[in-house]
Amino acid sequence: xxxxxxxxGPPVTDGGAGFGWGWARRAxxxxxxxGVVPFLAFVGIFLAIPTLVVAIGAFGDATGRPTLGNxxxxxxxxxxxxxxxxxxxxxSTALIGASAGAMIAYTVVTARPHGLLRRVVxxxxxxxxxxxxxxxAFAFLATLGFNGFVTVFAQHTLGIDIxxxxxxxxxxxxxxxxxxxxxxxxxxxxxxxxxxxxxxxxEAAEGLGGxxxxxxxxxxxxxxxxSFLGSTLLLFANAFSAYATAAALVSQGSPIVPLKxxxxxxxxxxxxxxxxxxxxxxGMVLVVGVVMIAYARLQRRTARWLG
Amino acid sequence: MARLSxxxxxxxxxxxxxxxxxxxxxxxxxxxxxxxxxTRGPGGTRTLxxxxxxxxxxxxxxxxPELWAGxxxxxxxxxxxxxxxxxxxxxxxxxxxxxxxxxxxxxxxLCLLPLTIPAIVIVVGLAPVYAWVVYFLGGSSLTxxxxxxxxxxxxxxxxxxxxxxxxxVRTLSEAARSLGAGWGTVLVRVVLPNLRSAVLSAAFLSVAxxxxxxxxxxxxxxxxxxxxxxxxxxxxxxxxxxxxxxxLALAFLLLFLLSFAGRARGPRAVGLDxxxxxxxxxxxxxxxxxxEVA
Numbered sequence: 001x002x003x004x005x006x007x008x009g010p011p012v013t014d015g016g017a018g019f020g021w022g023w024a025r026r027a028x029x030x031x032x033x034x035g036v037v038p039f040l041a042f043v044g045i046f047l048a049i050p051t052l053v054v055a056i057g058a059f060g061d062a063t064g065r066p067t068l069g070n071x072x073x074x075x076x077x078x079x080x081x082x083x084x085x086x087x088x089x090x091x092s093t094a095l096i097g098a099s100a101g102a103m104i105a106y107t108v109v110t111a112r113p114h115g116l117l118r119r120v121v122x123x124x125x126x127x128x129x130x131x132x133x134x135x136x137a138f139a140f141l142a143t144l145g146f147n148g149f150v151t152v153f154a155q156h157t158l159g160i161d162i163x164x165x166x167x168x169x170x171x172x173x174x175x176x177x178x179x180x181x182x183x184x185x186x187x188x189x190x191x192x193x194x195x196x197x198x199x200x201x202x203e204a205a206e207g208l209g210g211x212x213x214x215x216x217x218x219x220x221x222x223x224x225x226x227s228f229l230g231s232t233l234l235l236f237a238n239a240f241s242a243y244a245t246a247a248a249l250v251s252q253g254s255p256i257v258p259l260k261x262x263x264x265x266x267x268x269x270x271x272x273x274x275x276x277x278x279x280x281x282x283g284m285v286l287v288v289g290v291v292m293i294a295y296a297r298l299q300r301r302t303a304r305w306l307g
Numbered sequence: 308m309a310r311l312s313x314x315x316x317x318x319x320x321x322x323x324x325x326x327x328x329x330x331x332x333x334x335x336x337x338x339x340x341x342x343x344x345x346t347r348g349p350g351g352t353r354t355l356x357x358x359x360x361x362x363x364x365x366x367x368x369x370x371x372p373e374l375w376a377g378x379x380x381x382x383x384x385x386x387x388x389x390x391x392x393x394x395x396x397x398x399x400x401x402x403x404x405x406x407x408x409x410x411x412x413x414x415x416x417l418c419l420l421p422l423t424i425p426a427i428v429i430v431v432g433l434a435p436v437y438a439w440v441v442y443f444l445g446g447s448s449l450t451x452x453x454x455x456x457x458x459x460x461x462x463x464x465x466x467x468x469x470x471x472x473x474x475x476v477r478t479l480s481e482a483a484r485s486l487g488a489g490w491g492t493v494l495v496r497v498v499l500p501n502l503r504s505a506v507l508s509a510a511f512l513s514v515a516x517x518x519x520x521x522x523x524x525x526x527x528x529x530x531x532x533x534x535x536x537x538x539x540x541x542x543x544x545x546x547x548x549x550x551x552x553x554x555l556a557l558a559f560l561l562l563f564l565l566s567f568a569g570r571a572r573g574p575r576a577v578g579l580d581x582x583x584x585x586x587x588x589x590x591x592x593x594x595x596x597x598x599e600v601a
Contacts, residue, residue, distance in 0.1 A: 036410060
């Protein structure tokens with residue numbers, strides 16, 4: 001950093017012209033690297049080490065000896081069930097969120113481009129997509145909990161009990177609550193793709209005598225499919241990695257993987273299963289990783305036409 | 308043709324209003340319910356006592372100590388995290404652009420990595436790291452700032468990267484250097500002022516994220532706003548929902564301000580898009596960085 005005045009100089013290649021002076025030039029060329037050391041050190045300590053702790057710990061026992069016990073524990077029925085429930089929860093809210101969000105985005109795109117409607121929907125989506133966690137769980141307790149707004153209303157005017165069997169605190173409740181942040185996220189990520197659809201294409205289709213159905217069947221849907229699928233995958237990953245909302249809503253039992261991890265971290269350590277939490281975490285990273293790679297691929301396809 | 312498209316427009320209009328009405332009802336109901344819930348008085352009356360207590364700092368601090376501690380910790384964490392994020396990212400990203408363009412991909416990859424590693428996973432691996440943090444710095448909740456800086460990296464990186472792309476860092480810094488400025492001066496008095504709106508975006512996003520964080524604080528047994536709200540919810544439902552609503556309103560305000568900070572810089576502003584998760588404006592056009600090596 002201090003050697004700032006020196007220009008980087010030509011890249012030093014092995015056996016280059018500066019034979020004999022190579023080490024000095026190489027050292028000088030390496031000096032700028034010092035500038036990124038603080039960043040790399042920080043990321044190394046607080047991101048790389050935790051990741052490695054999870055990845056290595058998943059294959060070790062409490063004393064650090066290698067074992068496959070933790071990974072084998074993933075095959076027990078309660079953990080398999082948790083993964084299945086997590087995947088069902090994420091997939092269903094991703095599909096519902098993607099469909100509803102795409103519809104809202106479409107209605108916004110067909111409105112005036114810089115009108116109030118669009119600005120309000122975009123701003124509201126930005127906020128609501130971030131509205132997760134404890135506050136969202138409590139909002140739904142105030143709505144559909146035992147003394148919630150809608151619960152009380154339904155009881156007084158319609159005489160029905162809609163809290164039946166406490167569904168809000170189980171998987172169906174999680175689906176409803178997750179949908180609340182999935183839909184706005186879809187609006188945010190899908191709007192740019194819809195903006196890429198040019199009105200001229202519609203006009204061209206009409207000029208050639210195509211109907212609305214034919215336009216969507218042969219032009220609109222094929223163009224938007226990669227982006228729609230990609231956004232759905234993003235929503236899946238978003239729901240799959242969410243923890244806070246479920247943690248605040250579900251206090252008994254651990255139906256989904258993130259709550260299983262909570263259980264593994266906070267509960268008494270069962271002998272020989274000290275690192276099951278790490279194996280669970282590794283399983284989550286694998287699922288999210290695969291989904292995100294597929295997402296990146298689809299995003300590249302989208303950029304070709306709608307970028 | 309004209310008649311046809313008029314009919315189409317009418318049909319679109321109807322679709323639009325029905326979709327938007329359903330959406331409005333769905334999204335507004337929980338918000339209305341929160342207000343209704345927090346203004347309930349005894350015997351079906353309405354009262355503002357919960358809200359009055361919330362805005363009376365002394366009463367809040369004595370009646371709800373867990374919440375008050377959480378608010379203080381979150382405020383401190385927001386400031387510390389923004390500061391640490393800036394100290395870490397602005398010099399590094401500027402330096403990489405000027406002198407180490409080959410490392411740009413690596414830095415970008417590392418910054419976006421937290422998007423693919425859920426916080427609940429990071430917290431599992433953070434436990435041993437935090438054992439060392441406690442050893443060196445003590446067990447204060449403020450030490451969470453290290454973990455939070457990691458969480459905000461993707462959002463801050465995107466905001467700052469958009470800002471750096473919109474100015475000619477190389478020319479600016481060469482001009483300053485040829486006039487005798489040191490690297491510190493270049494950074495603080497040349498680059499930073501030009502990045503004002505990007506820095507603001509990154510800061511707002513970081514603050515919004517820190518104020519909403521629950522996973523890491525709760526599982527590392529620290530205090531922050533969300534942990535406080537969650538604890539309070541077990542004791543005083545009305546108060547905890549009022550605080551939730553207030554926190555939401557604050558987040559709304561922050562993001563609203565953010566959309567202004569973003570707008571200052573043309574149509575491809577970072578603004579709300581930066582919230583949208585991985586690679587929304589992803590692999591677009593990013594050629595120019597590489598050729599500087601040649």
